[in-house]
Amino acid sequence: MTTATPTPPSDPRAAAYAASVRLSVAPMMDWTDVHCRQFHRLLAPGARLYTEMVHARAVIHGDRSRLLALTPEQAPLALQLGGSEPADLAEATRIAAAHGFDEVNLNCGCPSDRVQAGRFGACLMREPALVADCVAAMAAASDVPVTVKCRLGVDEDDDYDVFAAFVDGAVAAGASMIVVHARNAWLQGLSPKENRDVPPLRYDWAHRLKRERPGLPVVVNGGIASLDATLAHLRHVDGVMLGRAAYHDPYLLHAIDATLRGAPLRPRGELLRALRPYAEASMAEGAALKHIVRHVLGLFHGQPGGRAFRQVLSEGAHRPGADWGLVEEALAVTEVRARDRSAA
Template identity: 60%
Template sequence: MLILKRKPISVAPMMDWTDRHDRFFLRLISRRALLYTEMVTTGAVLHGDRQRLLGFDASEHPVAVQLGGSEPAELAEAARIAADFGYDEVNLNVGCPSDRVQSGRFGACLMREPDLVARCVEAMRSAVTIPVTVKCRIGVDEQEPEEALPAMARAVRAAGCETLIVHARKAWLEGLSPKENRDIPPLDYPLVYRLKQSMPDMEIIINGGIATLDEAAAHTAYVDGAMLGRAAYQNPWLLAEVDSRFHGESAAPRSRLEVLEAFLPYVERELAQGTHLHAMTRHILGLFQGQPGARAFRRHISENAPRPGAGIEVIREAMQKVASVPAAAAAQ
């Protein structure tokens, strides 16, 4: 198991995206980036199919689970269950703005209740020995971020949380959809930098709108790490330089085609267990973004992977679309 003491680069928990197939795939590109599950609610963990919800491949380490909830006892039990599954970290969601989390009194609406969040953190920490972290926004609705974010940070730090991940936008629970909440509220990176200055003993990870490793590196001059979201999903090759650039590893990363070759045995195992090909291939569509043949690669997979009985030949045929690109075109 590879456990990180430093986590300068991580990939955000993203609903419908960072499932176990995606995480296995991303791990073939970077050994070191910290990966997160999709948010899992405490109710689902306590009463649902735990293997389906929490099961993961050992190669995914280091991997963290994100929980959604607001009842300390339930979060403590869910955290214990997740720790027993072998996760390296448990994270509490205090940032998701969807209608679903509002009705359940968790996610971004918890920005209004830092004392409750602190009690949740305290309960979770009492139940597990792995790190308990929090991911939040800079504020919600009418809150003043200059007041709301430090208040949340102080509360969870007092409860023993050593790492706060901050999506540097306010969340608007009324008037904006979850999708709009990812883009429309303005980013305020300097506020997060100031938080780190005022709380130097707390690990602060910044999230929101980070599109390149250059941007991530620029943030780490002010905070402890950067969390990539949609950029890392839509262009997963973005992670290929994480190990060398942020962890000093000298080994060359796999090529894109080598990543797919390494992915194929996993796909075969999953197909044999009844997983549909499309459930896995939807995560690899952006691997060749910006490369010659990328459009043909995406089209072939998109058109053929959803078909009944589709197997790994779909991936191999798509690989030929990029492998057969003339050398002159590939060099452009």
């Protein structure tokens, strides 16, 4: 496969952003908040992280301290925007750049009814000219890279050339990368949850897009849940974006990142304890432990003691006064269960 060989960025942060294209964690509503991203950064130092989708108007008029919460450690970090008004998207992009985000991503893939009613998300794939206008306005608003996350099409769309033309329009307008959730979005008859499973995956469209446009960075997303699958896709595209697999089995995210960087695996407990300074600082500022540890519940997924770990945290984190001691208790119980299992 022919690939472009860009000049390496001289700025260390830009270089880290460029390198992070190989592995990223998808923007996921109600999941990839600031606490989740802090944990994922510890697990995957080389990955690119994404916020939950935020509507452009919320960025302009809402509580930015909450909506745009980030820490310096979370870079490379992208803000995903929803919206379809070029002026609003441009202003939100300017705000994001000033706030310290490394990328602004336009959502053209979310299939929810609320998103459709607002004329953004996946329904934008039916309006390629509008998408091009939005991307052009965003790209002109700052020097931060503008990217697009899209589906293969909407409902019964089954024409690769239409999909490719949508991509070409976005790129011509200024999009520097395309993230392809490699299945259609069904706007009628399927829930957002069903849209993540029911429409068939067609990775070959993403692979073909890269093959035919070797200079365009292409990232594939959708149903990828193993190291082997990640490595297989990286033979065809520039990057892999993990979604639910990274959330429900966070150690998989760590294993993939470590493999790609040639780094040793770290023990689960060590990774979790590295979160303690952030957790205690956040709680000192008013955050509740339950809002932090809900993102770590899958750390021992499939491991002896994993159920006990989840149970201790789930039952105890909501109690008044819960602090990091509960996490240590969960780790201790997990270690005991694991020893008992191995001794049996």
